[in-house]
Amino acid sequence: MAFLAWQESLRLLKQGTNEIIGEEDLVEKLKRADSGGPPLRVKLGLDPTAPDIHIGHTVPLRKMREFQDLGHEAYLIIGDFTGRIGDPSQKSETRKQLTTEEVMQNARTYQEQFRKILDPEKTHLVFNSDWFSKWTPEEFLTLASKYTVARMLERDDFEQRYREGKPISILEFFYPLLQGYDSIAIKADVELGGTDQKFNLLVGRQLQKEYGQNPQALIMTPLLEGTDGVQKMSKSLNNYIGINETPGEIYGKTMSISDDLLKSYITLTTDLRGQKLDQYLADLENNKIPPLEAKKFLARRLVEMYHDQEAALKAEQEFTKVFSRGNLPEDIPEKEIDGEWLNENGEIRLVHLLSHLEMVNSNSEGRRLVKQGGVYIDEERVEDPNQAIKPQAGMIVRVGKRKFSRLK
């Protein structure tokens, strides 16, 4: 395909980014591609431990897609080599060691999910064990010799931990080096990553120079806040919206984000680009578009992107029905009541009903919820946790706003 004029490409690529390092290099590379050179090789490193992609991951992936749409090639690097070793420090997010099978399994699920975002024709999935597992100790030492401790300590995170007397393992020093070497292995022209990857990306750039390659340009995308609006989106914090989730989940979780998050979500996670995006943000700013409407738009868009339009409409209708109007949802999971749980009168105490239906995690929790007025049977609030209930087919038990069960 024909490349866009490089100026135009550059403008597009810069949108929604946080920082670009080596912009001159990027311009050079774009120009070269523009005048008939080979497409750029754009690198993105992936964590081999997280098989579920959430919309936070999609931020750099979407940027990658833009590159692809401009005719360039994506190189996704799975850091399986480092993943197999495991990271001994960073207690906060203890990385566990992965077996080869696990890595392969994760890679497969990745690939399925990528199809929703990237152009498979222009996507190369690469494992860094391909080269590192063949390395001799000497080669590792050579790599290590290219960098100094002082430069390593330039990284905020290291510097801070060093100052505070927190542990930094030598292995952690190797991570940026190895990740940086990946750029050399695939001859990357550009590397994408979140702002938290800045240091690692820079190491890649510097190492490329050491090894006599053209340094890659770095494009850093902002980190997406999680649905809690406090921490960055991550699976372990359970504040994420996964692209494999059901339309209802995606829609609902989106509606639950704080209004303050709207702008960043719209710019970073939707395919609204260029002038349209600028216009939309402006309208949002001066209240031409009320936040509620914007959030519905966002929620609909996200469902459309990862499912389809029909699903989006349905999700919206469901949402309005259940949460705005307080009606019962379309699909209520059916649950069976085991006869053993009932007493001789065919009754069961409310708290036990709730825990048997797995609608609460413990009897105590059930008790609390009932006392707080969060439990309803056939849409009628029940107030006594010990109340005897005679289960009947079709009876609807509701806990809070979101949990429903229909008895068989």
Added chain:
RNA sequence: GGAGGGAUGCCCGAGUGGCCAAAGGGAGCAGACUGUAAAUCUGCCGGCGCACGCCUACGAAGGUUCAAAUCCUUCUCCCUCCA
């Protein structure tokens, strides 16, 4: 090898013999309100056949004490400094 410091509930972080199931914040949950699962406000936020009863709990195992997250011993892991 030596000296010192630390490990607390989902996370951060107080607490140095009883008033501690453990302050405070965050997250989460419920309710009210709002035609948002937003914001705000209120409450909850170990378990148990549960209105002040019992059990489990402050890195692990023992011990002292009427009484321990808090004192002692050993152990595990971590950090700092000296060498």
